[in-house]
Amino acid sequence: MTCRSLLTAGAAVLLLTAPIEASAADLSVSTDAGADANADEGRWIKRHAPTPHLVEFGPYFGVLLPSDDHEFFEPDLNLMDQGWKPLPDRMFDFGLRLGYFPSRFFGLEAEGGAMPGRTDEDVAATGVTVRGHVVGQLGLWRITPFILAGAGSTGIRSQRGAVGDDTDVTAHFGGGAKLYVNRWLNFRLDARDIVSAKRGAENGLTHNLEVLFGLGFVLGRPKPVEAAPEPVDTDGDGIIDPDDDCHNEPAPSTADDCHNP
Numbered sequence: 001m002t003c004r005s006l007l008t009a010g011a012a013v014l015l016l017t018a019p020i021e022a023s024a025a026d027l028s029v030s031t032d033a034g035a036d037a038n039a040d041e042g043r044w045i046k047r048h049a050p051t052p053h054l055v056e057f058g059p060y061f062g063v064l065l066p067s068d069d070h071e072f073f074e075p076d077l078n079l080m081d082q083g084w085k086p087l088p089d090r091m092f093d094f095g096l097r098l099g100y101f102p103s104r105f106f107g108l109e110a111e112g113g114a115m116p117g118r119t120d121e122d123v124a125a126t127g128v129t130v131r132g133h134v135v136g137q138l139g140l141w142r143i144t145p146f147i148l149a150g151a152g153s154t155g156i157r158s159q160r161g162a163v164g165d166d167t168d169v170t171a172h173f174g175g176g177a178k179l180y181v182n183r184w185l186n187f188r189l190d191a192r193d194i195v196s197a198k199r200g201a202e203n204g205l206t207h208n209l210e211v212l213f214g215l216g217f218v219l220g221r222p223k224p225v226e227a228a229p230e231p232v233d234t235d236g237d238g239i240i241d242p243d244d245d246c247h248n249e250p251a252p253s254t255a256d257d258c259h260n261p
Helices: 003-046
Strands: 054-065 091-103 106-118 124-137 143-158 166-180 185-197 205-219
Touching: 054 106, 054 185, 091 124, 091 205, 106 143, 124 166, 143 185, 166 205
Parallel strands: none
Antiparallel strands: 054 091, 054 205, 091 106, 106 124, 124 143, 143 166, 166 185, 185 205
16 A cells, blocks of 8 residues: 555544544533533532531511311300300411421421411400421431421410400421521421311311411531641742741752752
């Protein structure tokens, strides 16, 4: 085979392989960029995720939708329907919450709150509650979904002309999510079913819907580990300052060469 034939064959091979190599390079760049994007996203979603032994406390606000068959009233046989009256369709709900999370997946919380409202006769009737619950959460990311279940007491405080005073044992369950804004603060949304006695008590149970928005202050996070500072080489001779006897005078090889004439 002549040199000219060899050159022609080599050029053909180069022309055929060039598009393949370019496609592979493009694919490599695309894959690397995607990996970097995923890494950035992963870092964001895991930043400020829950850690063990956190204490969370703060206020909550929301709305309670009482059942039409509630048992929150003070019975009086001398009154029509024993004094039962419907509560408002919606009652403003606010209170304080305190929780301890020994694990990033489990915690205990206690709450106390009030629910001011008015009856159809425009008489004040204020709900009050004290309760506790167990929280199970998927504490792997800064957006943390959770479920909860617990019990407590819920009552009503009003004049006898409204529904009187009454306190009942209640249970509740529900779920929601928390967003950890930074190391010390989170936002929270809950939806719950408050299970209480149905009107007539012996008639079973009824359900009251509660939706809450909360603000949580977070304590107990471990301090972030600070990266060790980069070693300094002031004179740029390749010997870092702690090992360089003359760090302001460059030396050709060893730490004490700057002292040799």
